[in-house]
Amino acid sequence: MKILVPVKRVVDPCVAVRVKPDASGIDASGVRMSMNPFDEIAVEAAVRFREAGVAAEVVAVSCGVPASQEVLRTAMAIGADRGILVETANELSPLAVAKLLKAVCAEEKPDLVICGKQAVDDDANQTGQMLAALLGWPQATFASALDIVDGRVCVTRDLDDGREALRLPMPAVVTTELGLNEPRYATLPNIMKARKKPLRVVAPGELGGEPSVGVMTIEWAEPPVRRAGVRVESVTDLVDRLRAAKVL
Amino acid sequence: MSVLVIAEHDHRRLFPATRHAVFAAQQLGLDVDVLVAGCDCRDVAVSATALAGVRSVLLAEAAHYAAQTAENLAALVAAQAGPYSHVLTSASAFGKNLLPRIAALLDVEQVSDVCRILSADTFVRPVYAGNALATVRNANAKKVLSIRAAAFSAVEEGGNGTVLEIAASPDLGLVEVLRRDRRDAGRAELGLARVVVAGGRGVGSCDDFNRLLTPLADKLGAALGASYGAVSAGYAAPDLQIGQTGKIIAPDLYVAVGISGAIQHLAGIKDAKIIVAINKDPEAPIFKVADYGLVADLFEAVPALVAALG
Ligand SMILES: Cc1cc2nc3c(=O)[nH]c(=O)nc-3n(C[C@H](O)[C@H](O)[C@H](O)COP(=O)(O)OP(=O)(O)OC[C@H]3O[C@@H](n4cnc5c(N)ncnc54)[C@H](O)[C@@H]3O)c2cc1C
Numbered sequence: 409m410k411i412l413v414p415v416k417r418v419v420d421p422c423v424a425v426r427v428k429p430d431a432s433g434i435d436a437s438g439v440r441m442s443m444n445p446f447d448e449i450a451v452e453a454a455v456r457f458r459e460a461g462v463a464a465e466v467v468a469v470s471c472g473v474p475a476s477q478e479v480l481r482t483a484m485a486i487g488a489d490r491g492i493l494v495e496t497a498n499e500l501s502p503l504a505v506a507k508l509l510k511a512v513c514a515e516e517k518p519d520l521v522i523c524g525k526q527a528v529d530d531d532a533n534q535t536g537q538m539l540a541a542l543l544g545w546p547q548a549t550f551a552s553a554l555d556i557v558d559g560r561v562c563v564t565r566d567l568d569d570g571r572e573a574l575r576l577p578m579p580a581v582v583t584t585e586l587g588l589n590e591p592r593y594a595t596l597p598n599i600m601k602a603r604k605k606p607l608r609v610v611a612p613g614e615l616g617g618e619p620s621v622g623v624m625t626i627e628w629a630e631p632p633v634r635r636a637g638v639r640v641e642s643v644t645d646l647v648d649r650l651r652a653a654k655v656l
Numbered sequence: 657m658s659v660l661v662i663a664e665h666d667h668r669r670l671f672p673a674t675r676h677a678v679f680a681a682q683q684l685g686l687d688v689d690v691l692v693a694g695c696d697c698r699d700v701a702v703s704a705t706a707l708a709g710v711r712s713v714l715l716a717e718a719a720h721y722a723a724q725t726a727e728n729l730a731a732l733v734a735a736q737a738g739p740y741s742h743v744l745t746s747a748s749a750f751g752k753n754l755l756p757r758i759a760a761l762l763d764v765e766q767v768s769d770v771c772r773i774l775s776a777d778t779f780v781r782p783v784y785a786g787n788a789l790a791t792v793r794n795a796n797a798k799k800v801l802s803i804r805a806a807a808f809s810a811v812e813e814g815g816n817g818t819v820l821e822i823a824a825s826p827d828l829g830l831v832e833v834l835r836r837d838r839r840d841a842g843r844a845e846l847g848l849a850r851v852v853v854a855g856g857r858g859v860g861s862c863d864d865f866n867r868l869l870t871p872l873a874d875k876l877g878a879a880l881g882a883s884y885g886a887v888s889a890g891y892a893a894p895d896l897q898i899g900q901t902g903k904i905i906a907p908d909l910y911v912a913v914g915i916s917g918a919i920q921h922l923a924g925i926k927d928a929k930i931i932v933a934i935n936k937d938p939e940a941p942i943f944k945v946a947d948y949g950l951v952a953d954l955f956e957a958v959p960a961l962v963a964a965l966g
C-alpha cells in the first residue's frame with residue numbers, strides 16, 4: 409500500500425504576520441517558513457503506517473516555489489521515502505493544487521492520501537475535499553483517530569457537536585485534525601539521511617498544465633487592533649466594571 | 657441569478673448557523689432558495705420556508721441522506737446547482753466538509769469563511785489566523801462561499817416560501833458511518849453564544865475544568881469553550897476548541913480562564929465585544945487584548961467570581 413502526503417510550505421505558525429504598508433500583500437521578507445503543522449501530523453500518521461508494516465511507501469508532494477524542497481526534506485526526515493515537487497512560482501488556489509495533486513495521483517496511484525485539514529496561511533480548508541471530489545474517492549475530514557483494518561480506512565472525525573466514526577474503502581482521502589498525533593522531532597541523523605532520499609521536481613506542464621486561478625486578492629488590510637484595557641484589582645472590581653459596561 | 661443556501665440540520669430542526677448563512681445570502685441582493693437534504697425532514701424544510709425572504713425550499717429526502725455524508729450531498733447539490741449563481745453554507749464543520757467537494761464537482765473555486773459581502777463577486781475573508789483581511793474578487797462562473805456565521809446576524813422569521821420536492825441523487829455508497837456521538841445540546845451553541853466562558857491548560861485537570869467553569873457558565877448563561885491547550889490535555893472535548901482551527905466566536909462577553917492567548921487562540925476571539933482574562937502570569941499575551949484583566953490564581957478567583965455574581 410502506498411500513501412501520498414501533500415505538504416505545503418507556509419509562514420511559521422508562531423509568526424504574527426503583518427500586511428505591507430501599501431496593502432499589496434503580506435510582508436514575508438525575512439519571515440521564518442516551515443511545513444504546515446497539519447501536514448506534519450499527516451506525514452507522521454503515514455510514517456507510522458509504514459513502520460507498522462501497513463504501508464510500503466510514503467511519498468510527500470508539494471506544489472510551489474523551489475524552496476518548497478525544504479519542507480519535502482523535512483517530510484523525508486520524519487520518515488517519508490521520497491518527495492515530489494511540482495514547481496511553480498505562481499499563486500495556486502486550493503482547486504489548482506487539487507488538480508495538480510490529481511495528476512500526481514494518476515501517476516503514483518496511491519491507496520491513501522493524507523492531507524492537512526487546513527493550511528495555516530490561507531486558512532482555506534478545501535484542498536483534500538476537492539481532491540477527493542475530483543478523483544471520485546470517499547473522504548474523511550478532520551480525523552482525530554485513523555486506522556487501517558482489513559484494507560479499509562477507519563476514522564474518527566471531530567464535529568461541531570461531537571464526533572463520528574467512519575469506515576471507507578480505499579483509495580480514499582483523509583485530512584488531519586490537531587489531535588491525531590504528536591509529530592516526532594526530526595533527529596540530526598534522519599535529517600542527514602533525508603538529504604539523500606530521492607526528490608523529483610516536475611513542471612506543471614508535465615502534469616497536463618497549470619490550472620487557472622479565478623479568485624484574486626485585490627486588497628489586504630490589517631484587522632482592527634484590540635488594545636489592552638484595564639487591570640482590575642479584584643473580583644469585586646471586575647464585577648462592578650462588567651455591570652457598568654452592561655454585560656451582566 | 658439566485659442563491660442556494662444548503663441547510664444544516666439534524667433532520668428535526670434547522671441549525672441556527674443556517675439562519676446566519678441566509679442573512680448573508682440576502683446581502684447579495686438576489687433571490688434566495690434553501691436546500692434541505694435529509695431523511696424524514698419535512699419539518700426542517702417547513703421551518704426554512706418561514707425564514708424572511710426565502711423564495712423556495714428544495715427538499716430531497718432519502719435514507720442515504722441520514723448520515724449527511726459529503727459524497728452523497730455534494731452529488732445532489734452539484735446536480736441542482738445549474739440555475740444558481742451562488743452556493744452558500746455556513747463555515748461549520750458540516751459546511752467545511754461538504755462545500756469544497758461541491759465546488760470541485762462544479763469545477764469552480766471556493767471562498768472560505770466570508771465575513772463581509774461587498775458585492776455579488778467581492779468578499780472579505782480573514783487569512784493568516786485573522787492577522788490579515790483579504791478582499792477577494794471571484795471571477796468563477798459560480799460563486800461558492802462558506803459563511804462565517806458569527807460575522808452575520810440571523811435572518812428573522814416572517815417568510816412564506818414554498819417547499820419544492822426534488823429527486824434524490826443515487827446513493828454513492830462510498831462511506832459507512834459506524835457511530836455518531838452528539839454532545840447534549842443543553843447549553844448555548846458555542847459558535848453563536850452571547851456569553852462564552854473558556855478554560856485553558858492552566859485549569860489543570862478535567863475535574864477542575866468542570867468543577868470550576870460549569871458554575872460560572874451557569875451563572876452567566878454562557879456556553880463553555882476551551883483552548884487547544886485544554887483540549888490536548890484532555891480537560892475538554894475537541895468540539896469546545898476556540899481558535900484559528902477550532903470555533904470562531906463573537907460573543908458580547910468572553911471570559912478566558914487560565915489561557916495564555918496564543919496567536920491561534922486569539923484568532924477565534926478577535927470579534928468578542930468584551931474580553932475578560934483571568935491568569936496568574938501578568939505577562940500572559942491574553943492581557944494584551946483583554947478589556948478587563950485580572951492577575952490572580954484561577955482556583956481562588958473563579959469561585960469568588962461565582963459568589964460575587966450572586
Ligand atoms: C496549527 C496550530 C493550530 C492551533 N489552533 C489552535 C486553536 O484553534 N485554538 C487554540 O486555543 N490553540 C490552538 N493552537 C495551540 C496554541 O498555539 C497554544 O498552544 C494553545 O492555545 C495554548 O493553550 P493554553 O493557553 O490553554 O495553554 P498555555 O499556553 O500552557 O497557557 C496556560 C496559561 O494558564 C495560566 N495559568 C496556569 N495556572 C494558573 C492558575 N492557577 N491561575 C491562573 N492562571 C494560570 C498560565 O499563566 C498560562 O498563561 C494551535 C497550534 C497550532 C500549531
Ligand SMILES: Nc1ncnc2c1ncn2[C@@H]1O[C@H](COP(=O)(O)O)[C@@H](O)[C@H]1O
Nearest residue numbers: 414415471523524526527532533534535
Ligand atoms: N501548495 C500545496 N502543496 C501541497 N499540498 C498542499 C498545498 N496546498 C494545500 N495543500 C494540502 O492541502 C491541505 C489543506 O490546505 P488548504 O485547503 O489550502 O487549507 C494542506 O494541509 C496540505 O495537505
